[in-house]
Amino acid sequence: MQGVHSYRYNVDGIGVSDTPNSPGGLSKRRSVDNIFPLLPSYFSRSSSRRSPSPFSRSASRRSPSPTPSSLYRSISRKSAELTGHPGASPASLSRNTSRRSTTPIMYSNSTGIPVKPPAVEKKLECTLEELCFGCTKKIKITRDAITSSGQLIQDEEVLSIKVKPGWKKGTKITFEGKGNEVPGTQPADIIFLIAEKRHHLFRRDGDDLELAVEIPLVKALTGCTISVPLLGGEKMDLSIDDEIIHPGYVKMIEGQGMPTKDPEGARGNLKLLFLVDFPTELTDEQRSNVLGILEDCC
Template identity: 55%
Template structure:
């Protein structure tokens, strides 16, 4: 006679070594470990009977656990689906918004060190002007109107739900423009006013041109590539959302200074005799001032002098500035007489 299946299913909690509140992941992990441990092929002949019995009990326990949880999932799905259908049939209007059913949230402003963005968040049901509202403004999409009551011919319990939905309007990619700034403007900060002309769709569907004045507050320390975005300030087209306009900071080339992060680099020419004997130089600063710099070191190729806190501001740390690095370009004489060569040789031959 073959083995008869047990009439009572095994206690899968004890067989799998799990608690009653264990998650599906814990059960699967325990099952995988036990199956690998008690697989009959991994045990000698003397222990094969016990391994086969445990292996069978492990698989039966896992099967019982899986069946119970699948049954629970199906039951929950049926109950939820039935409740949802009745609820939708009761009210007949479906909300396709993604803000959780709240009211108007007003305007939201997103601000970071390199990105300014303003976007308008409309009413819970609004996305595009609805044909149900005759007074909808072309510049305001939050005036969607719904009928105050349903026709009497429509049953309150009808399964044919009435849905008020809006077709999604495509938004073109942002329009990028360069905003050139001098190092002085990026160091001290400034206000940039930019006038743009854009196409606007009127209430009658006619496209007209309007002028807009955009105001950009450049903060001290902004770097090349910083983005400032004005949402919805691009051209309007029927059936589409207006594009965003993004300005990218670009640094104008400076005649004296070069920017490297928060540091400024200044190249100074110095004659060979001053490089060897020392001197006092007048150093220009970015703000237009000058400072006196005493050099008592020997200036050699690659030598740099660091002036603290005379670089660019750090936009993330108020009051902190980078350094000014001075590089020296040594001017060598192009011609020397024989007598000069002899004198230089006599002076320098014992120095090396």
């Protein structure tokens, strides 16, 4: 199995609008100076002089024409009644109305298309057994999510990853749109990177497995039968009778390694790396016997 693979999980997401909200508040305000042309004609002085009614003079004294300052104070008083704050102006009413708006403000880039933040990478540790025989991993994630009303909440979700036999360290599994949500952007992706847990017996080398086997010197010279552990908990007997086991000796057991991609269902090999345990002490008689046996062999 060559190379590192990448797997992508497509997730249907709900798009977040990136169009800025229209400005809230009141409609266009008219200045005080623009109100006077709309006032009735009986407020003018000439209209008072032309009035034929005998009560016009007293009515004029009792109801003087409104001045700009008095009219502005009247508008301010009505604004205060609306807002509940004395002295509040129409401008402050507009600001208060805009401030109370609950519509979330959305941002976008210059093209109007929501940007997508960089993907978030997480490590997913697997044992050699899980990578050899396959398994299903459940991962609980917590992320920032935006509700339909624009509120930011913490959302929990459990993701399921089906680990396939033969996956290697560095294999990528991508979940689209399962990262944090930020107003005005698309949800980020989450990428899980396969990492191999260290095994107490085996070491992986591509599609092969390596196992160190230590035997005493006498068995290395005279032959032996040993019990070899296999990945998964099984054992097999291996006899070595016609060979001398020397330091660095390697014995290959076919089909007991990791699954390969091609052909499908095949497995690599198990390499036995032999370590010879030499004695630390010999008597004079033992030395003499060894010398007599090995003198003509070296």
